[in-house]
Structure formats: C-alpha cells, structure tokens
Amino acid sequence: MKIMLAEQPFEPWQLVAEHQRLLDAGGQYGAATVFVGSMRDFNLGDQVQSMFLEHYPGMTERHLEKIAQQAEQQWPLLEVLICHRVGQINPADAIVVTAVWSAHRGEAFEACRYLIEELKHRAPFWKKEQTADGPRWVAENTPAE
Amino acid sequence: MPITVKFFAAMKEQTGKDEERLPIGSMATVADVWKAATGQQEMPEHTLCARNMEYVQPDEAVTDGDEIAFFPLVTGGAL
Numbered sequence: 001m002k003i004m005l006a007e008q009p010f011e012p013w014q015l016v017a018e019h020q021r022l023l024d025a026g027g028q029y030g031a032a033t034v035f036v037g038s039m040r041d042f043n044l045g046d047q048v049q050s051m052f053l054e055h056y057p058g059m060t061e062r063h064l065e066k067i068a069q070q071a072e073q074q075w076p077l078l079e080v081l082i083c084h085r086v087g088q089i090n091p092a093d094a095i096v097v098t099a100v101w102s103a104h105r106g107e108a109f110e111a112c113r114y115l116i117e118e119l120k121h122r123a124p125f126w127k128k129e130q131t132a133d134g135p136r137w138v139a140e141n142t143p144a145e
Numbered sequence: 146m147p148i149t150v151k152f153f154a155a156m157k158e159q160t161g162k163d164e165e166r167l168p169i170g171s172m173a174t175v176a177d178v179w180k181a182a183t184g185q186q187e188m189p190e191h192t193l194c195a196r197n198m199e200y201v202q203p204d205e206a207v208t209d210g211d212e213i214a215f216f217p218l219v220t221g222g223a224l
Contacts, residue, residue, distance in 0.1 A: 054154050056214060059198035120220075124195075126154035127220045137155045138220045 001072065003064045004083040005055065012036045012083070012097040019081050019099070029078050029101040031108035035116045041091035043138070048091065049130045051138075055086045056124040067118045071100070074114070075107035082115060084125070146210035148172065150182045153216035156192065160215075169209050176203035178213045191218055 002019060016034050041048055068080045081099040089095060098115040102108040127138040147166040157163055160183055172178050175194045180186070188203060195214040196205050207213060 056151075056153055056195070056198070056216070059195060059214070062198050122200075122219065124153070124216065124219050126217065128154070137217070139218065 001065070001068050001080045002082070003061060003068060005061060006083055006085050007087050009093050010083060010085070012094040015083055015097060016081065016099050019079075020101070023079055023101065025078055025101065028103070030103050031105040032099065032101050033105075033108040033112040034097065034099045035112050036094055037096040037116070039089050039091050039093050039095055043129060046131045046133070049132070050088065050090050051130060052088055052128045053086050053095070054126045054128065060084075060086075060124050063123045064119065067115060067123065070118070071111045071114050075102065075111045077102045077107065077111055080111070080115065082119070084119070084123075086125070148178060148207060148209070149212045150178055151212065151214040153214065155217050156189075156215050159189075160186075169207065172207060174203065175201060175205045175207060175213055178207055179203070179215060188215075192216070193218065 020032065039051065064082050064084065068082060071077060071080060077100055079101040081097070084096045085094065096116070096119070098112055098119070100108045100111045100115070102111065129136055129138055147168050149164065149166055151164045152160050152162050162182065165182060167181055172181055175196060176188060179188045193216050194201050194203055194205070196207065197212050
C-alpha cells in the first residue's frame with residue numbers, strides 16, 4: 001500500500017507506471033485499474049480559475065490509509081496506490097489518482113471505485129474555488145454521474 | 146496537558162480561529178470544547194467533529210491532551 005499527499009503538481013500516469021515497475025509482481029496480477037481525477041475549469045455553472053485544497057495534516061493521511069485497508073480487507077488485492085494533491089491547484093491539474101492491482105478484473109474495478117467514492121465522502125479535504133466573483137468554499141461533493 | 150482545538154476551511158474563517166490550546170477545566174464533551182473555544186456560540190448544523198483525528202459525535206467525552214477539530218462537510222477530489 002502506498003498513500004501520498006502531493007503539495008506540487010504530479011503526473012499520475014508516470015506515478016502509476018513507476019509504482020507498477022517497483023511492485024515487481026509481474027505474473028501475479030491480471031488486472032490493474034486506475035482512476036484519475038483532474039480539476040475542471042467549471043463548477044456549479046461558473047468558470048473556475050483555480051482552487052485551494054485544504055486538508056487536515058495527520059488525519060487526512062490516516063483516513064486515506066484506513067480506506068485503503070478497508071479495500072484490502074474487502075477484496076483480494078495485491079496493491080493499492082493513492083496520491084492526492086493539496087494546496088494551490090489549476091484547471092487540468094491531476095487532483096487524485098487511485099490504482100489497484102489484483103489477480104482478476106472484478107475486484108480491481110470494484111476496489112478502485114470504492115477507494116475514490118469513500119475518499120470523496122469521508123476524507124478531510126475542503127475545496128476553495130477562485131471564480132470571477134471571488135473565492136468560495138465548495139459545500140458538497142460533486143455527484144458521481 | 147491542555148486540549149488542542151483546531152478549525153478548518155470555512156469554519157476557520159467563521160470563527161476567526163486556526164488553533165488554540167485550552168485547559169480542560171470543566172469541559173466534559175466535544176460540544177463543551179466548541180462552546181469554550183467560540184465563546185458559547187451554538188455549533189452550526191452539519192459541523193463535523195474529530196477527536197484525536199477520528200470522527201466523533203459532539204457528545205463524545207474528552208480527556209486531557211486531546212486534539213479536537215471542527216470542520217464543515219468534506220469535499221473530495223473531482224470526478
């Protein structure tokens with residue numbers, strides 16, 4: 001399991017590829033699923049110029065670890081990777097990546113979805129968007145669909 | 146040891162407080178900590194509370210040295 005908070009922009013696909021290379025588990029996994037969430041330049045009908053993602057140092061990391069542990073208990077996974085940005089974020093920047101490696105695709109898809117949905121609903125992150133009308137806190141999660 | 150109180154996001158702006166330390170005095174619950182830290186204000190609806198970095202309800206008991214945090218609903222990464 002690897003859990004990371006990134007204060008600077010990161011390249012999610014490079015991170016996943018590098019993690020898989022270091023995993024050194026070729027032949028063991030038959031499935032890898034990856035979710036990448038990026039910053040949109042629109043929300044709630046407004047153009048968004050940038051945002052600041054605040055977190056609770058210590059509790060946020062602990063919570064991400066707990067979510068990953070819960071996924072590992074629920075499905076037979078070989079590896080879980082979560083990386084989440086914090087701080088100042090611009091449109092098109094990657095915000096989060098969740099990746100799962102497992103023997104079969106069923107648990108890989110389900111666990112990856114579980115990670116991102118749990119993370120969005122429970123992990124202590126708060127978005128402050130910068131719009132033409134000034135800054136605003138985002139009060140609720142975006143819907144999944 | 147005093148109790149450490151932390152506020153995050155909009156709640157930090159609303160209370161004008163980031164972090165402070167309070168003697169436990171007669172505080173028995175997380176809700177008591179809120180009142181002591183905010184000058185007896187009512188806790189806004191939907192406030193989330195954490196004790197030592199775990200989610201708890203406002204009626205959770207507190208002890209010396211605890212870290213108590215108050216914050217609004219969380220907003221995770223964009224889908």
